[in-house]
Amino acid sequence: MSRSGKIGIAIVGVGGIAASHMAALRTTASARLVCVQDMDRVRARQVAVEQACDAEESLDAVLARDDVDAVIVCTPNLTHEAIGAAVLGAGKHLLMEKPLAMSVDGAERLAALAEDRGLALAVGHSHRFSGQSRAVRDVVASGEIGTPRFVRVVMNGGWIWPGWQAWVLDPSVSGGHSLHNGVHLTDLAAWWIGEHPDRVFAAGQAVTSRALEIADYLVIELGFPSGASAVCEVSRAERPRRASYLELMVVGSEGVVTRSWDADGIRAWLEEGLSMWAPDGASGDVFVAEIDAFAAAVRGDAPVVPAVADAVDAVRVAAAAEDSLRTGRFVHLEGAR
Ligand SMILES: NC(=O)c1ccc[n+]([C@@H]2O[C@H](COP(=O)([O-])OP(=O)(O)OC[C@H]3O[C@@H](n4cnc5c(N)ncnc54)[C@H](O)[C@@H]3O)[C@@H](O)[C@H]2O)c1
Incomplete structure (x- = not known):
């Protein structure tokens, strides 16, 4: 120092x-x-x-x-x-x-x-450090929307081609899309739900070219010990190339918090209607x-943020997602806490 x-x-x-x-x-x-x-x-x-x-x-x-x-x-x-x-x-x-x-x-x-x-x-x-991810977490932690039951995280875009380095396309070097980008989404879902997943299912497509060895369009579904679930959707293959779509949603027992396509802020909805709106939902200086x-x-x-156990778990989930892509089956995670 x-x-x-x-x-x-x-x-x-x-x-x-x-x-x-x-x-x-x-x-x-x-x-x-x-x-x-x-x-x-x-x-x-x-x-x-x-x-x-x-x-x-x-x-x-x-x-x-x-x-x-x-x-x-x-x-x-x-x-x-x-x-x-x-x-x-x-x-x-x-x-x-x-x-x-x-x-x-x-x-x-x-x-x-x-x-x-x-x-x-x-x-x-x-993504743990973006203003919007933290705002979603703050709303969940406030208890306002009750117990989180379902999370949807969408990070789609078309900007990556042709910029992806060759090593990313080689699953033996990148680990495939689940390890390369999927970890961002599954980590957010687990963080917001407050549990580590115990089952994983993934479906993927090679949209840009069938010759691709990684799924450039990928959906990972997570199940949690409490019964809560999450859908994580990540694509780098959209057209037009400049397309960029981010959607965050946590459905709780008492309400819903969203950050959607047409809103820069974070909104929480309860029975009474719109409960809070944090305009400061932008990405900010994440790094x-x-x-x-x-x-x-x-x-x-x-x-440290995230906790080391969470980072290890992100790898566990991603490895299971790649396994699920290969087999077409749900993977039950041993050692899930
Ligand atoms: N947090 C994020 O949002 C985010 C975004 C992109 C990439 N990443 C991660 O960052 C890492 C790098 O990705 P990138 O897109 O910058 O890759 P890159 O290919 O642009 O850069 C990698 C660099 O590492 C060098 N390198 C390779 N092997 C080396 C070695 N053994 N010793 C020293 N240098 C070596 C290469 O020469 C190259 O300059 C990856 O792990 C990737 O998953 C994270």
Whole structure:
């Protein structure tokens, strides 16, 4: 930690999403970017010049630095477990981009390592930090709509093509769409319902091309121990390409909270009619909020968000969804809490 009290951060993997973290680090007072590293060394050096930080040639060199308190890992999903284990093994705090790992075993290994070492392990479930997701959670937590029974999360769009990197299309590197994007939606559903799912069903289509090995249009259905349920729908294949549709809904025993297509705010409906309307339902600066929360956890001032168990569970659910896509069957989750 620097004399200014800022957490010293290294970023490993300086591709697409790293830009969002670097922009947040330029803004926040809680942390500062010390160095970057990428297997593409030329790119790492270019980014280091742009960000006025150092470029390191290897992960070992990053981890040997005393001014690096924590590492944000922004590399393809397949690399997460090995890089995460090296980071935690070196005694550095870790903000891992989602998903935590490609397998439940891998996610559990990282969680155990962080716990053994007493290190903060956060996973980049960035939607947890959007104003609208938090507003929905606040309405649910207020008790106004009663007990949550059903959640619908829709995140559809057409913007991703042709921008998706080849590795995302390769399920052996990305884990498939459930692990790559589905985790965002299922994590929100579980967070709002307040339970971990115990059964999962998924249906997918390869809309852009039948040759695709991942489902670019995906629906994941979740069941929870209380009997509550959720439908999570994610697409990256819509036309026109600029299409972007977000819908959030929690149905409770006493009312409904929605954030819909034609409303920027969050609305809660009870028998008496519209109960509350929070116009501040916009996304806000999600990545600043995520890094500030991580820095607070590194300092020991707050628990990590999401809880490590939730991030492990997101991997468990996504792996089950991919399984369901293959078999066409519901998957019952063992070890669901
Ligand atoms: N939170 C979000 O909303 C969000 C959005 C997009 C991506 N992501 C996640 O961020 C991660 C990166 O995705 P992206 O879209 O930025 O990918 P990307 O392909 O744009 O960038 C990945 C970078 O990692 C580098 N790299 C690959 N293997 C490496 C290794 N072993 N060591 C060092 N560098 C390595 C590549 O050279 C590249 O520069 C993924 O885990 C993805 O799931 C999260």
